[in-house]
Amino acid sequence: MSIEMMTLLFFGTLLLFLVLGLPLAFVLGGVSVIFLYFTWGPDAFYLVASQMWGTMESFTLVAIPLFVFMAMVLERTGVANDLYRMMHLWWGGLRGGLAIGTLGICAIFAAMCGVSGAAVVAMGTIALPSMLERGYDKNIALGCINTGGGWGILIPPSILMILYSLITGVSVGKMFAAGVLPGVLLMVLVSAYIIIRCYFQPELAPALPKEERGTWPEKLRALKAVILPILIVVMVLGSIIGGITTPTEAAAVGVLGALISAIVYKKFSWQMLHEASLRTFKLTGMIMWILFAAHAFSAAYQGMGAQALIEGLMTGIPGGPWGIIIAMMLIVFLLGMVLDPVGIMLITLPVFMPIVTSLGFDPVWFGILFVINMEIGYMTPPFGFNLFYLKGVAPPSITMKDIYGSVIPFVAIEIVGLALIMVFPKIATYLPDALF
Template identity: 75%
Template sequence: MSIETLTLLFFGSLLVFLLLGLPLAFVLGGVSIVFLYFTWGIESFYMVASQMWGSMNSFTLVAIPLFVLMAMILEKTGVAQDLYRMMHLWWGGVRGGLAIGTVAICTIFAAMVGISGAAVVTMGTIALPAMLARGYDKRLAIGCISAGGGLGILIPPSVLMILYSLITGVSVGKLFAAGVIPGIMLAVLLGLYIYLRCRIQPELGPALPPEERGDWIEKLRALRAVILPMLIVAMVLGSILFGLATPTEAAAVGVLGSLASAALHRQLAWPMVSESLLRTLRLTGMIIWILFAAHAFSAAYQGMGAQSFIEGLMAHIPGGKWGTIIFIQIVLFLLGMVLDPVGIMLITLPVFLPVVTALGFDPIWFGIMFIINMEIGYQTPPFGFNLFYLKGIVPQGITMGDIYRSVIPYTLVMIFGLILVMIFPALATWLPSKVM
């Protein structure tokens, strides 16, 4: 059977079973095992087991549950409430200031937790009611939380970057360094969009009345809320970027910092720790099973002769190597609308990355564009994760249609940021070259 026919059957089977609602890990692993058996025979299973064993021996893999645990603890400590109070005082007098402050808090949270959902749920609970009560347009308010929360997978530490490193073999420390400038740039672009939009349409984000803005003493006192998050960020990122610790060791330091934060906010109690550990176990278990299934997928498709087939296919895309990169970005964007980002990563990276490196592109630069695409995927209808997180916490009267429409302008801003990284690769490659 030709590789073209096998590819159609392989990906067609994956799509059919995913649309039927079966879990990604079982679909990815099950279909791959069936194709492996009929392509190479039962001996090929040893290759999958060998790859799984290699992953289980990866020290970097330990960072995933540690960063997830760190996020779960910080979500319950009260750090976000203090940060929001500070942003309320400092930015409330600016049109759209509460929305800009929300993006800023999401950026700080992103530098602490490494996942998207924590910031979305936390700020959706704290910031959204406050903005709606003060006359903010519901779409502006909802969209800024979804877009700001997505920064959690781009600004290091990032669980998706760790997975990218495991799959591709590139340095996770370099990926972390590469995500800093694009992450800050996207946060600035989002804040700039909100500011300009509210200057043109003041009714979308009215400035707070003078009595709610606080005096200078209150503002300066509120700055204490930033000290603890910045210490945690410095502990985690600083130790990685300056070579004092591996990402896994830095994740352990981050967990210690989150526990200290919980103690300072008088939230450190066994029920909170127990719930955080249980949620970490569930999320990490899901990630690991998907990772195992991805090894089976990679072995099956590579065994069919995927490498030469994909390279030959990409050679027919107009525009040369840049046309290929743009085509890959479009494919990733479309997949982000219907599939889980972890699944997209594990399905596409074994196919796309060899082509990208063969064309002479930097895998670190491509990795940052990949992560930005996954960030966009978290908020694009119909199946963006952030949209469903928000649906579970928005007040009555806000429909799923409102949530879908709220993310459109923010998605366009992120696509603009992606284009900037594509045009100016130094945005992603300069910092790793200097600090790593």
């Protein structure tokens, strides 16, 4: 059978089972193992096992359960409530101020934990009812929570960045540094969109009445809400940038900060610790199974010789190197609508990275483009994770159709940000070049 037919059959089988709703790990691993058996015979299984063992020996992998645990603890501390009260007082007097304040809290959460779900669930529970109650348009309220929640995988620390580094060999520290300015850029763009739109359509997000805006003493007292979050961010990112810890060790420092927060907010209990640990085991187990399946996929993919075929197809794309990068971004964008981000990374990166490096592009810069695309995937229909997280905590009056419709302008803004980073690579590469 020709390599073209093998590739078509391989990916066709994968997509068929994924569309049927079977778990990604079992589809990716099961189909790959069957194709490996018929390509190389029983000896191929030793190759998969040795690759898995090599991954499990990676020290970087320890950071994943630690950052997940950190997010699970922070979800339960009450930090989000105090942050929202502070943003309510400081930004409420501005049209669209509660939405911009919500974006700010999402960015703070992103800088504390490294997963997207934490901010979406927290703000969907606290900020969404508050904004709807005060006359905010539901598209603005839902869209800003969906968008801001996705920044958890872009603003460091980020679990997806750790996985990107594991797959590509790029420094985790450089990836973390590279995510800072793009994260700030996206926050500025989305905030600017809300301010401009609310200026021309004030009925979409009215300013709070004067009695709700708070006095200056109240505003200043509310600022203490940011002390612990900033302390955690400084503990995690400061220890990495200062060379005190590796990114993996910084995850343990972050866990310490989250536990201190729980104690300060009087939310620490053995029950809380038990629940957070149990969810961490579940999420980490899911990620590990996907990693194992991805190694089987990678071995099967290389065994069939499909990588050479894909590289040949890529080099035939019009527009030269930039045409290839744009094509890769489009492929990842479309996959993000239907597949799990971890799965997309493990399917595409082994194919894309040799092409990216051979064309002379910076793998750190490409990594940021890739992660932003994954972030957009979290918020795009039909299967974006954030859409379902938000539906799970939204009031009953909010339908799935409302949530789907709310993301359209925000996805467009994220794509504008992605394009700016493509045109001006220094936005992503300046900090890693300066610090490392």
